[in-house]
Amino acid sequence: MALLEVRDLVVSYGKIRAVKGISFDVEEGQIVCLIGTNGAGKTTTLRTLSGLIRPAKGSISFDGTALTSVPAHKIVSLGMAHSPEGRRIFPRMTVEENLRLGAYSRRDKETDDDLRKVFDLFPVLAERRSQPAGTFSGGEQQMLAMGRAMMSRPRLLLLDEPSMGLSPLMMKKIMSTVADLRAGGTTILLVEQNAQAALKLADVGYVLEVGKIVLSGTGPELLTSDEVRKAYLGED
Template sequence: MNIIEIKDLVIDYGIVRAVKGVNLNVKKGTIVALLGSNGAGKTSLIRSVSGATKVKSGEILFNGVDIKNIEPYKIAGMGVKQSPEGRMILNGLTVEENLLVGAYTVPKKRIPELLQSVYTYFPRLQERRKQQASTLSGGEQQMLSIGRALMGEPEVLLLDEPSLGLAPLIVKDIFEIIIKIRDAGKTILIVEQNALQTLKIADYAYILELGKIVSEGKGQDLVKDESLINAYLG
């Protein structure tokens, strides 16, 4: 079953058309990757799903309901949560306070269980829960950003460049946790520069170039296509 269906999506920034009639589907319980070089339209596309980027035309269906151009807080309340590019950690708050900010749409009685779930994925966050979030390493801040999104009990988790600026060993850890989150029943739509690593964990992937989809397929198939990787993901 498709939890997200994007139909004929067009996104403009002034006179620049960033996304040019894209169609894609995200099946429930899968990891779907959006890959491509800088300026391909990946971030515009994922931000349109969370409501952070406005759409000129087309449809974004979430469980059959068109959510395009709805306010981001309403989309979050429906079950779509984003871990944004740049992490957007709230300075001045502790690790646990940052996590609690992500739970604003869920009943209070659910919070202890959700916190424990996040700490199971990210034991380092539990160790540092009373620490100022701004003092965490880059990898820990990325874990916090994903954990904060999970605190909202998303049906769909949007990840925008989760490996950006991180050391390879940390990237490996984060990607292993993303698989665990998928295996626990979440649906994940991920935008990434790190194409090869992402294809290894993606159930399905779309390759974007200049606002259009130029290729799509199972991650395990695309990762073997050297000509495709050299052309669009090198």
């Protein structure tokens, strides 16, 4: 049994079908990436997994538990965390307050340890822990959003375009952090427009096109596939 099993998932916004019956697995310990162009349904898929949208059809099983009617906050306490598209940090709260919110679902008192781990990973957050998060740059807010998701000690971390709007250097840093997280035992479902960077890290990748999975394979397979190279890597 995979940690996450998605079967025949259909998600609609009113009459618009954004996800049209997709199935995929995320095995424990893997980095799985979803790539696809604008509007393909990547964010919709992640929002459905974390309970923010209800699917019209299909099933989601996380560590053997059926999720489709479990509320979002319970899904967090089951071990799934979501670093959303566009960061969605709380701008008036400080960096540290934002991070501590990420641990709200936990009952144990070890959040200080986790805060230290996040600060080790992203020293800029430690240096500026008392600053309002809204004063951070885009890349810094992205680190904060990832750090906040990590504070719940997720088994599965959903990352929605963590490299969006980042400089090449910052993007490298985020991607190497994703690899470090996996090495530390976190399973990751990564959504990226930057197909090259994502597929280099991924154990398995799925290509979404207008709500359907049109291609899947290992990271190296997709990186060298003609279709992916033409459509997503801008090669002739």
